[in-house]
Amino acid sequence: MSIYRGIRKRWIEGDYAGSYRPGEDAVEVRSGFFRRYLGRDHVRVPNVGFRADGVARPLIIATDVLAGILDGNGQQVAGQSDGLYYANVANAEATLGTLSLLLERVREDDLLAVFPGDQHENTSYFDLNAMTTTILDPDLGKLSPGERRIVEQRFSAWIGKRLPLGIWKEIFLHQTPENPGAALIGKEARNFVPHCTEGIVEYVPDVLRLFEAQRRDIDAQMAAGALVPLARWLPVPKDGLTVDMPGDARGMGGNKLDDLLGAAFTGGYFQGDDHRHQKRAIVAGACYEYSVRLLIEHLVDADIQVVCMLSCVKGLDFFSSKLHTAHYLKELYGRKLVFTYDWLEPLLGPRPAGWDAAVQRVMQHDRAQHDLFWKDYTAQMARGTTASGAEIVCAGQSALQALRVA
Amino acid sequence: MPVTELFNVATWNFVLGERDVEDALRDPTVRALIVRGGVGTVLPTVNAVRELEAREELRPKAIHVPSNGLSAALPDLGMRVEASAVLPRLLRDTYGVRVEDALPQRDDALVVAFLRDGGDAGVLREASRFPMVVGMPCGVAPSGLRDVARKAFSTFRYEGRNAFFPASVEEAALEVAPQHIVVLSDDPERLFYTAIGAVDFFLVQDARLRDPSTLQLWDILSMGAKVTAVLLASPRARSEVATVLEHACTHLQTALGVASCQPDYEYGPVSGHKIAIDLR
Numbered sequence: 001m002s003i004y005r006g007i008r009k010r011w012i013e014g015d016y017a018g019s020y021r022p023g024e025d026a027v028e029v030r031s032g033f034f035r036r037y038l039g040r041d042h043v044r045v046p047n048v049g050f051r052a053d054g055v056a057r058p059l060i061i062a063t064d065v066l067a068g069i070l071d072g073n074g075q076q077v078a079g080q081s082d083g084l085y086y087a088n089v090a091n092a093e094a095t096l097g098t099l100s101l102l103l104e105r106v107r108e109d110d111l112l113a114v115f116p117g118d119q120h121e122n123t124s125y126f127d128l129n130a131m132t133t134t135i136l137d138p139d140l141g142k143l144s145p146g147e148r149r150i151v152e153q154r155f156s157a158w159i160g161k162r163l164p165l166g167i168w169k170e171i172f173l174h175q176t177p178e179n180p181g182a183a184l185i186g187k188e189a190r191n192f193v194p195h196c197t198e199g200i201v202e203y204v205p206d207v208l209r210l211f212e213a214q215r216r217d218i219d220a221q222m223a224a225g226a227l228v229p230l231a232r233w234l235p236v237p238k239d240g241l242t243v244d245m246p247g248d249a250r251g252m253g254g255n256k257l258d259d260l261l262g263a264a265f266t267g268g269y270f271q272g273d274d275h276r277h278q279k280r281a282i283v284a285g286a287c288y289e290y291s292v293r294l295l296i297e298h299l300v301d302a303d304i305q306v307v308c309m310l311s312c313v314k315g316l317d318f319f320s321s322k323l324h325t326a327h328y329l330k331e332l333y334g335r336k337l338v339f340t341y342d343w344l345e346p347l348l349g350p351r352p353a354g355w356d357a358a359v360q361r362v363m364q365h366d367r368a369q370h371d372l373f374w375k376d377y378t379a380q381m382a383r384g385t386t387a388s389g390a391e392i393v394c395a396g397q398s399a400l401q402a403l404r405v406a
Numbered sequence: 407m408p409v410t411e412l413f414n415v416a417t418w419n420f421v422l423g424e425r426d427v428e429d430a431l432r433d434p435t436v437r438a439l440i441v442r443g444g445v446g447t448v449l450p451t452v453n454a455v456r457e458l459e460a461r462e463e464l465r466p467k468a469i470h471v472p473s474n475g476l477s478a479a480l481p482d483l484g485m486r487v488e489a490s491a492v493l494p495r496l497l498r499d500t501y502g503v504r505v506e507d508a509l510p511q512r513d514d515a516l517v518v519a520f521l522r523d524g525g526d527a528g529v530l531r532e533a534s535r536f537p538m539v540v541g542m543p544c545g546v547a548p549s550g551l552r553d554v555a556r557k558a559f560s561t562f563r564y565e566g567r568n569a570f571f572p573a574s575v576e577e578a579a580l581e582v583a584p585q586h587i588v589v590l591s592d593d594p595e596r597l598f599y600t601a602i603g604a605v606d607f608f609l610v611q612d613a614r615l616r617d618p619s620t621l622q623l624w625d626i627l628s629m630g631a632k633v634t635a636v637l638l639a640s641p642r643a644r645s646e647v648a649t650v651l652e653h654a655c656t657h658l659q660t661a662l663g664v665a666s667c668q669p670d671y672e673y674g675p676v677s678g679h680k681i682a683i684d685l686r
């Protein structure tokens with residue numbers, strides 16, 4: 001029986017995580033994506049655990065720590081990992097040094113860590129013979145004139161039937177400025193730029209080393225007979241800005257991020273006025289203005305105290321500033337959110353050698369970036385446009401044109 | 407005053423998917439369920455209620471299955487058979503599941519091995535040529551099974567009878583997208599309920615393309631034909647002979663904790679592929 005008689009909600013305290021079976025050391029979570037990096041799909045995930053002084057260890061969530069390989073002209077090398085951490089470009093990533101120190105502590109201290117990573121649609125993975133969810137409606141009046149012509153000329157035999165992808169593509173995709181080849185491309189490539197492509201994108205080496213160590217440990221557990229081994233370092237796929245990916249119509253699949261959050265703060269206690277503050281997540285990764293920001297908001301929604309380690313977060317320098325976004329988020333979520341460049345020893349243990357120098361580089365970079373940004377930003381606000389010259393607030397015809405209504 | 411919920415369903419999965427049933431199990435004012443329908447459907451329905459109660463840590467409801475509310479076109483409920491023959495017979499007659507002694511000669515199957523003690527290591531090694539999901543209730547594989555588990559597509563631990571009840575097994579099956587599922591077990595009850603879970607898996611896939619309430623008997627049998635059940639156990643000594651109905655009632659009361667199978671003429675049989683659940 002639910003403790004709440006209204007519509008079901010995910011994060012009601014006392015009805016989420018908890019201490020189901022005292023003494024049980026972990027929660028089972030299954031994801032096909034685990035197999036790619038850990039060798040197994042079904043693992044037991046322990047809670048974050050506590051330090052000797054009773055302080056809960058933090059959950060580490062580093063999102064989109066994915067490698068990008070650029071050539072000498074700063075262009076993505078075709079066929080190579082197309083993430084957004086450019087480790088092969090000298091001095092390009094001030095935050096990789098600090099992130100590396102954080103991940104080393106994850107390894108040394110067995111901290112529970114989750115690594116969400118974009119896995120956007122790969123054109124070559126589409127199966128043209130597979131069935132779509134679209135049945136071609138006998139009322140052809142619902143189609144555009146162009147679509148109707150294609151159906152009448154080539155696909156009239158498919159009217160009233162479920163369309164295979166190859167025919168769906170022929171009817172519904174045309175040459176457009178965003179897609180000149182009328183190809184099956186993902187929403188990310190269509191709306192933004194091609195990046196983080198499934199099957200091509202790869203985590204940065206520091207994360208891959210963690211997964212490799214995890215895989216060896218899992219192998220050892222399986223050799224000892226464990227059917228569902230314990231795992232602390234977990235890859236999570238996602239497909240867009242939001243970090244959680246829900247299951248299908250039956251609630252199956254999904255990216256299991258919320259299950260991992262549940263596991264992280266199960267047992268303990270992590271609930272009630274004397275314990276709630278122990279639900280802490282340290283957030284790192286890229287890109288700060290997109291996935292990191294949405295991750296922060298998701299965690300705040302989940303009633304988790306968020307520590308955003310600005311020292312380990314990559315921002316997009318083209319049009320934003322970490323400090324400006326920090327101000328915006330702090331205004332909104334001040335009670336649940338802490339920004340810091342610092343290494344918080346009570347949570348993370350002793351400050352690692354080299355941290356101070358590494359974090360100074362990040363802070364200098366961020367301050368310089370903020371100064372540049374602020375000058376542009378105030379000018380843009382005065383003009384009422386974005387960095388690309390688009391109107392910030394549209395009215396009348398320009399709003400309708402943007403919506404393709406006019 | 408009892409409230410009757412009538413479900414036009416093929417197997418337990420659709421009953422359990424009904425929010426009404428789940429809510430009834432959570433409702434403390436509902437003290438008892440009376441379940442009626444085809445015997446091959448009532449058994450997995452009652453088992454599903456028990457598995458849900460265990461998973462959700464709900465207080466178990468008293469369940470009554472009036473023997474006069476059990477029906478079957480096949481097998482004849484009055485037919486006298488050995489106890490060990492009842493569950494395989496129900497699998498064959500109700501669902502069209504192939505009950506075999508050996509692995510099928512095909513290469514497009516998923517094997518779900520749900521073992522109590524480990525079973526026949528030779529057959530399991532042979533089954534390793536298929537994608538395989540291996541589970542046991544204790545979560546620790548005996549030494550003879552460890553290599554099989556390490557090579558398996560997925561592994562699980564589960565204390566219930568139907569391996570498809572935990573979402574992890576169904577998810578693994580979805581990933582494989584098999585044309586056929588072979589269920590292996592060294593325990594006749596796990597074999598029976600997991601084989602029906604496998605039929606349900608195919609029914610759920612089919613339900614994406616058509617309304618499951620429109621399914622005819624031959625549709626269900628064709629789904630069942632996609633499942634092979636193999637018992638990994640040495641032949642037992644002769645077991646008690648009784649009617650199918652008597653064996654079913656014994657199983658309901660001893661294995662599934664049904665409070666009573668006494669006939670109750672307040673309730674009549676249900677026609678077609680229907681399950682009637684009265685809430686009291």
